Structure formats: C-alpha cells, structure tokens
Amino acid sequence: MKIATWNINGIKARLDAATTWLKQANPDIACFQEIKCVDEAFPSEVFEALGYNVAVHGQKGFNGVALLSKLPFDEVAPRLAGDPDDVQARYLEAVISVPSGALRLINIYLPNGNPPGSEKFAYKLAWMSRLRERVKALLALEETMIIAGDFNVIPAPEDVYNPAVWMDDALFRAETRAHFRVLLNLGLTCAFRACHDEPHRYTFWDYQAGAWQKNQGLRIDHLLLSPQAADRLQACEIDPSPRGWEKPSDHVPIWVELTV
Template sequence: MKIATYNVNGINGRLPVLLQWLKEAQPDIVCLQELKAPQERFPVKEINAAGYQAIWKGQKSWNGVAILAKDLEITEVQDTLPGDSEDLQSRYMEAIIDQMVICCLYLPNGNPYPGPKFDYKLDWIRRLKKRTDQLIKMELPAIIIGDFNIIPGPEDVYKPERWENDALYRKEVRKAYKELLNKGWLDSIRTLYPDETVYTFWDYLYKAYDRNAGIRLDHMLLSPYLHSSLQSGGVDRHVRGWTKSSDHAPVWIELQK
C-alpha cells in the first residue's frame, strides 16, 4: 500500500499539478495540506474523476486539510484536533482507512518567534501529543501524516545555523518532535534514509530548489504496530520543479499489508 502526503499550497491554483502527480504516482492514500479554499470550493469532481474519494475541511484563504483514497472506504473520525473548542483553524483530520487510523495534519508555522503564533504552535503540539498518546495506548495501527512545520535536526536543513531562532527549528519544537519518537512513533523517511540529505521543501526565492537549499518539514510517523510493515519510501523531488508547483514536494511510503 502506497501512502503519501503533499502540501499543495493552494489546491485550485495547483490542481493540474496535483492531478498530474496522482496519475503518475498512483498512491492509495493521500493526505493534503494548505488547501487555501473554503469547503464549497474543494474540487471534488476532479478528484473523483481521477479515481479518488475524498473528505476535507476547507478554510477561506489559508489552511485546510483533506484525505484521499483510491478504491478504499474512508470513515471520518474527527475534523478538529481535540483540546481547544475555540480553535477554528482547519489543520487536522482523522479517518479510518483499511483498518488504519490516518491522522492528516498541518501543524502551525509559529513565526515570528517569539510571539503569540509561536505560543499557539506549542499549544497545538501539546494537544497533538495528547491525542497521539491515546493512539499508542490503544495499540492501533496509526500514521501521523503531513506538514509538521518542524525541522527535526541539523541534518534536515541547509545551513542550520541560520535557523536557530526560526519557529520551524526552535529547540522547543525539535524537543517535542523527539518526544513523539521516544513514545514509539517511527520517522519513516529518516529510518529509510538514516545518513542521506532529504528535503521536502524549497523556497521560491534565491533559486533554493536549483541549489538544493531545502528543509525537511513533511513527515510520516508510524505507530509501533506498523513499524515492521515499512517497506520503502521517498520524496518525489522532481514534482517541485514542475511549472506552478507547490514549494513542497510529495512524500510517500509503501507498507506491506
């Protein structure tokens, strides 16, 4: 089974890119982030025509997450991250597909640091950890998938010394990410490529993609139940080079079911 994540950075403006990639890559399950479209503007007809069912939670102008599945039933569990009834940002969606819990997230950026946006990011991470602890205790086959807006370590960023006070790389968020791994969540891409330079995002400025001056923000974490199922994975880096593409590239893994 092939499972992928892709921050599309505006689903309607980049729909041709998304559809081209879906046709080429043929993933079974896809988590999308940063739809930048209200609920009624999600291109469900085009997604269905490409062979995928979908559930989504849009938001005007920014945020938004979706889960797609090909030839598989999607059972929605929840479309908000528990723990704050006043948080109206569309950043989390959870579903059951093929007896797996799929947690699609778009974790807050947190910049500028310090400030209220960074505080919101830390609180969001606290809520996420609480939910993921529950999934671990229930011993469920689960995957946390999406744009974490966290650079886990210096090996995941071009020139890490420039990022020390950026909310993506602050020690507080790196510590929180490590705590998730210590709880039993497996960083699938880093496990498959322990010593290689792997990036999933390249800024539009300064020819970052051409210079491979990237960062790794998009992660797929497996609960202990799925560790032994991990077969392969990678980043479809070439998609970032397509015309009018997102600044992220799709990330995927294959599980032996």
C-alpha cells in the same frame, strides 16, 4: 499500500500538478495540506474521477487539509481536540478498513509559529502538545496508524541546508525540536529516517533567492508510524520532481509503502 503526503500550497493553483502526480505515482491514499479553500470549493469531483474518495476540512484562503483514498472511509473526524476555541483547519483524522484491520490516518498542517516569542509561536507549541495527547490516546488502541503532513519542524541539523541560518526560526528552535522528540518518544517511527540515513534530503524549497536551484532546502514534511505501522514498513521516498514543474508548490510529496 502507498500513502503520500504533500503540502499543495493552494489546491486551485496546483490542481493540474496534483492530478498529474496522482496519475504518475498512483498512491492509494494522499494527504494534502494548505488547500486554502472551504469544503464546498474543493474540487472533489476531479479526484473522484481518478477513483478517490474525498474528505475535506477546509478554511477560506488559509490552511485546510484533505484526504483522498481509493478505499472508503469508515470514520472521518476534523479538528484537533483540546481547544474548542481553535477554528484553524489543520487536522483531519480518518479510519479505513484494510485486510489486516483498521488503518488510522492523521493528516496535519502544523502551525509555522514564526516569529518566536509571539502568540503564533505559543500557539504552535500548544498545538504540538495537543497533538501529543491525541496521539498518546490513540496509540493505546494498538492500531496501524500514520501521522502525515507538513509538521513545520526541522528535526535535526542534517535536515536543513545551513543550520546556523535557522537557529532562531520557529521551525528549528530548540523548543520546537524538543516537542517533536517528545512526540516521537511516545513510540513513533519516522518512516523516512527508518529507510534513509543520508543528510540533506529535503521536502521544501522556498520560492525566494533561487533556493530550489541551489538546493537550499528543508525536511519538514513527515510520516510518523505507530509500532504496528512500523512493523509493516517497506519503503519511504521523497519525490522532488514536482518542484521543478511549472507553478510548483514549494513542498514536494513524500510517500510510504506498507504491507496491509
């Protein structure tokens, strides 16, 4: 089974790119972030015509996550537990039946958090703490589970073109990376790093200053696997090609293959 994640940066603006890539890559499941529309405005029928079931947790003009699956959803639950006042659409959880049992998917668009020291940064760290508590509870179920999405976290210096430039950015601050390590230390495996040890492989290039042309990128989109999912890991790759297309997202897809 091939499972992909992609911050699409506006589904309406990137609909042609999304459908083109889905036809080419043919993932069984795709997790989209930053769809930037309410549920009713998401073009579900376009993806249903490609054979996908669709689940959406949207927000007008901002954020928003969507799940596409060639297999039906058994359960779908939006919103991350732990703060009833949080109205930002950043989390969508689903369960799908596969031959080996249950496959649980968590699709996230983790807050950016800039600038450090602001309420936005405090929200980011609190959100990461809430995510950790949810993942900790779910790991007790001993299911095949994937946490996928735009984490807005640069895990290590080799995941950014120039670490010195990013030291004080919320994506690379020591507090952010510490929260990410605590999450991993629950027993999760980074699928990409389990398959690749080379540095300077990126999933994001800014639109400004020729970042794409200069390969000044960041690796901030991740697929984290429960132990049961890690045991089934076959491959994980970043597909940079859509970044060179017309009107691209600033992120590119990353996918994992599991035996299920």
